[in-house]
Amino acid sequence: MAVFRVFLDRQKKNFSNNQSLVVHMRIHTGEKPFSCMTCGRGFSQKGNLGIHMKGHTGEEPLSCTACGKRFLTKSCLNIHMRIHTGEKPFSCTTCEKRFAYKHTLTNHMRIHTGEKPFVCVICGKGFAQKGGLVTHTKGHMGERPFNCNTCGKRFSQSTLLATHMTTHTDEKHFSNYNHIFITVTA
Template sequence: AYACEQCNRVFLQKGNLKVHQRLHTDERPFPCDFENCEKKFRSNETLRRHKLTHTGEKPFTCVTCNNKFSSKVSLTEHQAIHDNTKNYKCEECGRSFRQISCFKRHQVTHTLATPYICDVCGKSFSQMAYLRSHIRIHSGQCLKPFSCDTCKKAFAHKSDLTRHKIIHTGRLKPYRCTHCNLRFSDRSSCKRHIREHSQARPYVCYKCGEGFKRTGQLKVH
């Protein structure tokens, strides 16, 4: 077995460890050779999947809703929405996730590793993407560089823009409440709604201990 010296994750193959270590160094040795595309990737497999965004090829189809995907991994994660399965379970705390990308981001919270440091103020981050977003504060760049082509609304993160675009496309709302079957276009709205059915009050006042279902209610309190 091969262990990462920075976060202690263990891999069975040395090649997988090498790809993983690029998360810490942000090394991206595989550039896209399509014209006007300057993106680079940590692995050849990630580059291969990226190239499908240029060709438009989506060979994997969901048998439930006929949505098409460029990779089998994306299809598998999408299908979990329909059957409400969460295949990726954290061994540290027991939380489960539908998407491996969310699962990996969550795992970093247990290691407390923040190897990406801002040269300006010294603040450190667990992921390079978070550091890049933070650096825009110092550089004076637009804090919301991702804009919608349809309504021109701007967002700080590309993932927020992707969720927003669902409003314009009219695509099936993939997130369903398990209590009343109401559907939502993004996961966070669905989670907030589900809490209305349950007694969970995750936002707790540190002074009096009272819990609230929404962060807005805690702020008012």
């Protein structure tokens, strides 16, 4: 079991799921689990291997004219372009707030409907977002990866640690909040 130490220095990184964290950590570990069968070159993400493979077949990958990022399909490029154009084609019928992506609108609609489709099998508490359930479940499982460097107390959620840190109010202790080491098991 690998253990990663993530150093946060006034930088907030959010991952929607564990797989996103694993992919991000490959930047730091150098892991490249996807290999080209033609030339042996390794890649950290499957999509990057697909783009590379187009070079062997003579097919040109599609590139974003604004940032140069490359894509396998025209539809993926078009969706990406919304970052640059600011296009938000999906609109909430209740409050008229607009979104670039359909899944973001779907998640937003739960504010209005009160829908909580992600339910804890242990206590029955419902959550609007899958990430909320994942974080909640860690509390039941005794996972406490967020550690206070001042007093050693451990927490299941980063927000609980942040709240706790306000108890260390003198300047000497509070300054430690800017440098948090988080141990995450993968």
